[in-house]
Amino acid sequence: MTHAGGVRRMRGAWIVWAAAVLALAAAPLRAQAEDTASACVRAAGGEESADWVRWACAGTDFDAAVRFAVSLPAAWEVGSPRDAGLQVWALNGRVQMSVAAQDQLHAPATQSDTLGFWMRATGIRLGREPELRDVDSFRRATQNPDKARRAVTRAQQRDTVLLAMAHGLSLSHEGQTVLASTAEVRPLAGAPAGWLAETTEQNGEAWRSASYVTVRDAVVFIATLRAPDEEFDAALPLWEQTMATLEMRTDRSAPATPP
Structure with a gap:
C-alpha cells in the first residue's frame, strides 16, 4: 500500500x-x-x-x-x-x-508486506509519497520496525x-x-x-x-x-x-x- x-x-x-x-x-x-x-x-x-x-x-x-x-x-x-x-x-x-x-504499521510477516511496511512507514514519516531511495535511507537509519514506529510516532x-x-x-x-x-x-x-x-x-x-x-x-x-x-x-x-x-x-x- x-x-x-x-x-x-x-x-x-x-x-x-x-x-x-x-x-x-x-x-x-x-x-x-x-x-x-x-x-x-x-x-x-x-x-x-x-x-x-x-x-x-x-x-x-x-x-x-x-x-x-x-x-x-x-x-x-x-x-x-x-x-x-x-x-x-x-x-x-x-x-x-x-x-x-x-x-x-502492523507487524510485517512476509517479504511482500515487509516492503509495504517500510514504504508506509517512510511515507508517513516524510508526509509524502516516498521514493525508493527515501525508503532505503529510512530503513538504514531506523534498522528495525520498532525504531521505525517510534520515528513515525514522533513525526505524527x-x-x-x-x-x-x-x-x-x-x-x-x-x-x-x-x-x-x-x-x-x-x-x-x-x-x-x-x-x-x-x-x-x-x-x-x-x-x-x-x-x-x-x-x-x-x-x-x-x-x-x-x-x-x-x-x-x-x-x-x-x-x-x-x-x-x-x-x-x-x-x-x-x-x-x-x-
Missing part, C-alpha cells in the same frame, strides 16, 4: 468510526457479556463503582497489538461494533461518546500533523454542513493530541462534537463526544472525566495477520 493509499485508509476509517457512532448499529455489550469474541469487555479486576464501569479493548488481525482501556458511565448503554475497527461507544439518549483505534506528534489529523475528523467529509469549527493541540493521557470542536447541521438541527486524535506506537487513537447543541455543555464535564481515565498502549508480542 502506498502512503497515499494509507492516508485514504486512515481517513476512511475515521469517517466510518464517526458514522458508526451516529448509526449505533452494534448490540449492547451487556448482551455480549458471555461472547469472548467481543473486542471490548469489562476489565478483569478493574475498579468499578456505582457510577463507572471499566472496559478493556483489544484488537484483532491487523490491529492485534492495539490495547486501550476506559471507564464509561455505568448507567449508559455500551457497544462495540465489529465491522468498524476497534471501537467502544457509550450512549445516553442522544448523547454519544466513543473511543477507537487503528494500527498504521508534531503540532502541524496533529492539527491536520484533527481536521480529517471533520463531518464535512460526510457531507454535513459545518456551522463552526475550532482545532488546536491539547494533551490527552500524557501525549499531545489534535482536538477538533464542530457545530454541524443535521436534518435542520444543530449538533456539536469534540474529538481528540493522537498517536502511540504508530497507532492512531480517536475519542469523540457528540450531542445535540442544547445537550452538549451538560455532557462535556462527564466526557472530560471519561477522558481522564483513558489508557492507550500496544502489545507488540501479539501476532498480526499478514495481508
Whole structure:
C-alpha cells in the first residue's frame, strides 16, 4: 500500500468510526457479556463503582497489538461494533461518546508486506509519497520496525500533523454542513493530541462534537463526544472525566495477520 493509499485508509476509517457512532448499529455489550469474541469487555479486576464501569479493548488481525482501556458511565448503554475497527461507544439518549483505534504499521510477516511496511512507514514519516531511495535511507537509519514506529510516532506528534489529523475528523467529509469549527493541540493521557470542536447541521438541527486524535506506537487513537447543541455543555464535564481515565498502549508480542 502506498502512503497515499494509507492516508485514504486512515481517513476512511475515521469517517466510518464517526458514522458508526451516529448509526449505533452494534448490540449492547451487556448482551455480549458471555461472547469472548467481543473486542471490548469489562476489565478483569478493574475498579468499578456505582457510577463507572471499566472496559478493556483489544484488537484483532491487523490491529492485534492495539490495547486501550476506559471507564464509561455505568448507567449508559455500551457497544462495540465489529465491522468498524476497534471501537467502544457509550450512549445516553442522544448523547454519544466513543473511543477507537487503528494500527498504521502492523507487524510485517512476509517479504511482500515487509516492503509495504517500510514504504508506509517512510511515507508517513516524510508526509509524502516516498521514493525508493527515501525508503532505503529510512530503513538504514531506523534498522528495525520498532525504531521505525517510534520515528513515525514522533513525526505524527508534531503540532502541524496533529492539527491536520484533527481536521480529517471533520463531518464535512460526510457531507454535513459545518456551522463552526475550532482545532488546536491539547494533551490527552500524557501525549499531545489534535482536538477538533464542530457545530454541524443535521436534518435542520444543530449538533456539536469534540474529538481528540493522537498517536502511540504508530497507532492512531480517536475519542469523540457528540450531542445535540442544547445537550452538549451538560455532557462535556462527564466526557472530560471519561477522558481522564483513558489508557492507550500496544502489545507488540501479539501476532498480526499478514495481508
